[in-house]
Amino acid sequence: MTANDDRILFFDIDGTLIHSGAAGSAALDDTLSAVLKIENPDTDIDYGGRTDLGIMRELMELNKIKYSSSLEKKLLEHYVDELKKWLPQKDGKVLPGVVALLDHLRDLPGFQSGLITGNIRPGAFAKLAHFNLDHYFAFGGFGDREIKREDIVAEGLRDATSSLGRYVDKDKCLIIGDTPRDVECARAHGIKVLIVTTGFASQKSLLAADPDYLVDDLSDREQIMQILSSF
Ligand SMILES: [Mg+2]
Incomplete structure (x- = not known):
């Protein structure tokens, strides 16, 4: 697989990678x-x-x-x-499977990990640094300038393009989040979306949002890697 075929993973932060304990x-x-x-x-x-x-x-x-x-x-x-x-x-935590998955992806050719988050950039990195997760992500879209989540996706795509130095094919991107809004913003760009149920959104609202993939959390490596390799 060439670098141009790399899959680009955009992780949400709150409810997906961590809970900040309020x-x-x-x-x-x-x-x-x-x-x-x-x-x-x-x-x-x-x-x-x-x-x-x-x-x-x-x-x-x-x-x-x-x-x-x-x-x-x-x-x-x-x-x-x-x-x-x-x-x-506060009694925050990293969510199940997150560190093992990010470690695995970092060492695996064919995947690039970034962020799509409503957090402002310094807030996002304060949270990630607190949980020692800040070093995994090379690009992203943040909530500093944008009100709408779909505009953050556009910023994330631009940042991925400039960080990777090449055209980013949306068909090779996946958004990973925990709310119906993550599904909506992915849909707005025609990007596939994996939803975890580790956030505060109800199972019912997540099912109604109809994500491409829905899992309990990121801990089942085989299941997650199958999804990450399927688009
Ligand atoms: Mg979230």
Whole structure:
């Protein structure tokens, strides 16, 4: 197999590779309190499969804070600092099979691993570094500039193209995630999608989203490698 036939795997982070033990929401709460000077900010929104930018804008609106790009930048910077503080204090974990699979893929010709995540880039790498997973990924799409997950996929494809120095064929790509939004963003690009049920999405909602592949987690090497070799 030549390098041009390599399969490109785009991993989601939260609910797919790790659970942060709610470090993300603790960091968000503290950020809103500290930067916006609001006690008990309203944070009752849907977080699954969302982008950090989209979440931050909805929280600002919900808490009746006038949007400005400088305030948003300040909030996101503060959030990353809080995240680094909270990660070691929370009981997060790497999900089953993740390390063994990433090790296996790194040593295996024919596969390239990247990220498609709603996390802003520094937040994504703070989480990955905390769990010693940051060294596996050479490219990705992140939630720094994009509200919509399908735009993050476009960014991930561009970054893969520039990192690998060649055209990236969408037929050779796979998105691996844990929410119906991961399925939608893959569909928007005609990319196949593998869903794990280690996140917070209900089995029913995942079945309704109709992913190409649905597995309990990433621990059954034979099953996963069969899927990764089948498209
Ligand atoms: Mg996720």
